Amino acid sequence: MRHAFVTVLCAGGLQALGGAPGHAAQDAAVAASTVAAEPRVRLLREYKDSVKVDGRDETRYVRLYFDYTAGTTRQTVQDAKGLLLEDKVIAGQPRPTEEEFAEAIAIVRADRILGGMLARVKAVPDGGFILEEGEGKACGPRTRCLHVFWLSPDRVGLVRWTIADLVSQTVAYRAYHPPEENPTGGEVGR
Numbered sequence: 001m002r003h004a005f006v007t008v009l010c011a012g013g014l015q016a017l018g019g020a021p022g023h024a025a026q027d028a029a030v031a032a033s034t035v036a037a038e039p040r041v042r043l044l045r046e047y048k049d050s051v052k053v054d055g056r057d058e059t060r061y062v063r064l065y066f067d068y069t070a071g072t073t074r075q076t077v078q079d080a081k082g083l084l085l086e087d088k089v090i091a092g093q094p095r096p097t098e099e100e101f102a103e104a105i106a107i108v109r110a111d112r113i114l115g116g117m118l119a120r121v122k123a124v125p126d127g128g129f130i131l132e133e134g135e136g137k138a139c140g141p142r143t144r145c146l147h148v149f150w151l152s153p154d155r156v157g158l159v160r161w162t163i164a165d166l167v168s169q170t171v172a173y174r175a176y177h178p179p180e181e182n183p184t185g186g187e188v189g190r
Helices: 002-016 021-036 098-110 114-120
Strands: 041-053 056-067 072-079 084-090 124-131 145-151 158-165 170-173
Touching (some): 041 098, 098 170, 114 158
Antiparallel strands (some): 041 056, 056 072, 072 084, 158 170
16 A cells, blocks of 8 residues: 555645656556665675674674665674674675676677677576675675676687676676776886
């Protein structure tokens, strides 16, 4: 019932903000789909920690989550009784899980251009680490991009270096080439 109320309120709010009257049904549908969409969040890690409080050891339970809807990493901390002590967005991205790497492989295999080629040569996936780029890049802020190397069946040669974005569920780079470490060609410090 709460969702229906929010949907009506959002649709009315859009009209009040100057939305064209002819688009009220479309605005309501967009608002309804936005309200109905649940955030996609995955628990990445959890561990127990011990901290000193007033000279005595206390247990803390730390959990790291990635929110694919917002493109952010969250950390929660609870005490031994389950009381939430901290819930905050943190900078950086934790190491990917095996589940995430399997998802990245599936995204690349499902790509209409790469999927068939990789299957024909029987390429073997490897990699699974994060690529973080600056604003305006395919793997910029609010993405979760994983490297997927496609190796020959004997794992000797590199067939293709791809990057999959778990936030957008797309292949960010079909043929990734890392930026040159020394783009000016000058000498590195002596």
